[in-house]
Amino acid sequence: MSPKYDDVRNSLLGWLSTGLREEPSTAAIFHQLCHRLVDYGFCLSRSTLHLRVHHPQWLGTRIIWVRDQPHADEQTVAYDVEATDVFQRSPFHRVIHTGKQVRQRILIFGPHIFQIYEELREQGHTDYSAWPLDHSQGRRHLITFATDRSEGFYDDEIALISDILPLFSLVTEIRLKNQLARTLLQTYVGPHASEQILDGATTRGSGVTVSAAVMMCDLRNFTQMAARRPRDEVIAILNDYFDLIAEPIERHGGEILKFIGDGLLSVFPLDRPDACDRLMAAVTEAYDALARRSPLDHQIRFGTGVHVGEVMYGNVGSTRRLDFTVIGPAVNLASRLEGMTKTLQRPVLISGDFVKAANCASRTEYLGNHGIPGFDDLMEVYALRIDAELHAR
Structure with a gap:
């Protein structure tokens, strides 16, 4: 990893370790992470965070960050989504069930294995990567990154994301468990x-x-x-x-x-x-x-x-x-x-x-x-x- 990305990694790890004690919102932390990556020179054009929250009315939430948009879009995900053909034939399913990263360079011509890649191509993205976020007790969530840079992500950028995600996963787990405790208490009492x-x-x-x-x-x-x-x-x-x-x-x-x-x-x-x-x-x-x-x-x-x-x-x-x-x-x-x-x-x-x-x-x-x-x-x-x-x- 180049000295530049070494400094970026250390800065992000320090922020995740000590800079978020007063921030209770997972969505806000994710939003800040995306903006920090852009400020550090990443050509990040889109990112999504998929969390299983087990709310009584929905399975999870999907937070979509798009560059140049002032706010991330937070959506609920129905309990039956994982049984749909769209989910079964998606990189999300592969990441959730294998626990391994999926990366795909978006081709200008020719079909892709997953429909989401076609949609990303139409939106102008050129490279896509999806990663598991593993929490304790076998709970697995998902985060994705996309760029519209013509040559895609640099290897140093992929390595940096790989280095910071374990700490980001820990930070999100703490917030998610707090949210789950609050949701369950509100539901039952x-x-x-x-x-x-x-x-x-x-x-x-x-x-x-x-x-x-x-x-x-x-x-x-x-x-x-x-x-x-x-x-x-x-x-x-x-x-x-x-x-x-x-x-x-x-x-x-x-x-x-x-x-x-x-x-x-x-x-x-x-x-x-x-x-x-x-x-x-x-x-x-x-x-x-x-x-x-x-x-x-x-x-x-x-x-x-x-x-x-x-x-x-x-x-x-x-x-x-x-x-x-x-x-x-x-x-x-x-x-x-x-x-x-x-x-x-x-x-x-x-x-x-x-x-x-x-x-x-x-x-x-x-x-x-x-x-x-x-x-x-x-x-x-x-x-x-x-x-x-x-x-x-």
């Missing part, structure tokens, strides 16, 4: 709870008392449905039902804390503006969406209980298995109201305390004072006015 856990709230009994609007939902006739329908169909119905109610909850700023079999527990903390109004909007939108469905759909019906009050928000469980959730009388009352939707034949029952807090009496119907199992005093119970009476069945 919600965004607010995940941030508290990442900040260190992992001790049993730790938590805070907060005021919140609480809603509890439960699918109707699930036991009979599960006994009569195939497993995969039951799971599909459950997912459809949870989508129906979860999407408006998340859109209006609620936190889904738990899926309990066919039930759902969600809170709207009162320290956020208009929490009660946003809960009402979420519930109304879910039932409106249900009412618009075809009668031939799988007959999803669910009851909802709504209350407001103080809840303990934190860790409960055994010494080695914790659950980050909310507990307290307000949660219990919301659950009891949901159970009463069956006997009172109304899909949504709301406590008098919530009606006062939300000032929503005009949108509800007073059903009188009722005894609530587990509570000493009679409580005012209201029903949300909605058109879909069949939801109560």
Whole structure:
């Protein structure tokens, strides 16, 4: 390697070792790497970074850097992409499965073995190289480089890339694992709870008392449905039902804390503006969406209980298995109201305390004072006015 590239390599290795402690983003580091290579004299025209992130909705991300474009383009990659013929007949497949570098000089004339090379030729690129990025536990990712220099990459440039990629792989693994931990926590405990856990709230009994609007939902006739329908169909119905109610909850700023079999527990903390109004909007939108469905759909019906009050928000469980959730009388009352939707034949029952807090009496119907199992005093119970009476069945 020439003295010039020796200096470049040392500079890049030093930057990767000590210059990125405050940068959490893999995409930003990749973007900076490409620009540094160009600043050091590389004729780099295009580069891509392919990462398997195992998000619940997609397998990975693809980051595309193109010279003279101000920002790298970040795209999601579907879980089924690796089963497609396009992927099977690509250098990506070869690199992922062999763990070896692939390099191809782009020919001006004549067909190439992979379609991606034809596309690169049409874009003006002349040389292409794809490399594995090996992380721990057998996880393998991919990075590619292309140039539009007429004579392609110099041998010193390929050698330099080979020298810096092991450290770049380590740097990206640290960020990717942090991202994966955050994604998994957000998926399983919600965004607010995940941030508290990442900040260190992992001790049993730790938590805070907060005021919140609480809603509890439960699918109707699930036991009979599960006994009569195939497993995969039951799971599909459950997912459809949870989508129906979860999407408006998340859109209006609620936190889904738990899926309990066919039930759902969600809170709207009162320290956020208009929490009660946003809960009402979420519930109304879910039932409106249900009412618009075809009668031939799988007959999803669910009851909802709504209350407001103080809840303990934190860790409960055994010494080695914790659950980050909310507990307290307000949660219990919301659950009891949901159970009463069956006997009172109304899909949504709301406590008098919530009606006062939300000032929503005009949108509800007073059903009188009722005894609530587990509570000493009679409580005012209201029903949300909605058109879909069949939801109560």
